[in-house]
Amino acid sequence: MTTKLSVNINKIATIRNSRGGNNPNVLKAAIDCQNFGADGITVHPRPDERHIRYSDVREIKPIITTEFNIEGNPKEDSFVQLVLEVKPTQVTLVPDSRDQLTSNHGWDTIKEQKFLTDIIALFKNEGIRVSIFTDPQESIVAAAADTGTDRVELYTEAYAAHFHKDPMAAIADYAAAADIAFAKNLGLNAGHDLDLQNLGYFTKSVKNLLEVSIGHALISDALYYGLENTIQMYKRVLF
Template sequence: MRPARLSVNLNKVALIRNGRGANYPDLVKVALDCEKFGAQGITIHPRPDQRHARYDDVYALKEVVQTELNIEGYPEGRFLEVVLETKPHQVTLVPDAPGQLTSDHGWDTVGRADFLKEILAPFKAAGIRTSLFVDPNERMIDGALAVGADRIEFYTGPFASQFSGDPARAVAPFTAACRYAASAGIGINAGHDLNLHNLTFFANNMPGLQEVSIGHALVTDALYLGLKETIRQYLACLSATT
């Protein structure tokens, strides 16, 4: 089985850039370096307040990314326009409120079915792969399939927070949901608080996992290890899966 692909989320790099009001670090150069060092995708999550990744970053990255560009966000007006104009390889929809600090739960794909179906339709018509942020719940996976999503992305915050106490218990609901999703025929991504300590264990217990999106931990590790070595170590974690 091929290891899951590593998509590097550059939001924290953009946050550093925005702190000084200049183009340093250069998000485009960092994205190209990530690809050069082996990353198989680039992710950004522009929020309405554009406190880190901005909408204009989507256009700049679409011009240069050679692997896969994944744009995450809540499907509000400007976000929808930008995604449809740039046509990234994948759009990942999250249920974040406008001012939310970070993602902390998945979609209610059943209760919001009509909304999601309407939102996904133009993306699918444009040939953009669609993914919905979900919790490890069979009913929500069924809901994602019903509204036409190509993939789901498991919100892995609960796994990460429980990992140090009881890894087997922490991963169990994700393993069960992953097997269910694979049998249902929907693609499987995952992300949030995955890091060098928990990634191999997580991936080893997620049959059919196709992609992980990692940003905060990876950028933090790069402060100590350097970007090239950090990406090498994350890829090694994924390659160590059995």
């Protein structure tokens, strides 16, 4: 099984928004990523629209043929309505607060069990695959299975932060969480701070990994290597 690469294009929108106008063109970037070999396109619209805008999400859906993954907090009514309107391939539920710079924790699937169960049912009834963002804790992943979600996405910042010091220690919780996900018939995704240095070890050590979502590192690498070449570099790591 080859792990799929979904490219998060938020950072391209951030550059565009810093000057106004439409350069770089986010829609062209989505098409290019797809043509250059990405297995999916990920966006994470936030209420302040500081990078991807809700209008971008609406415009991207009809122009790509690959998987479309929308991330966000389902406690925001506007996000829920956007997902129901656009009907992406996958919605990834992330418990971000409005003032967060970036995602920094997963769901407490035990405490939030009722809320997650209800919102997941809403999306699945519309034919949308659901993944929920979780920390690599066995009890949290096990409880995620009780919400009815199709997949969990393991939050990988802790792995990335400790990888260079001790890869085996850094990966241990993730490998254990992956085993629980498999036992509970949950699909497994991963994302956050994965890059060309740490991605290969992660995908070789974590079993049954279906998809990684990578944005910041990949777009940063593209400044040096070019977008097409960078996507192919990441794809080669995944094989």
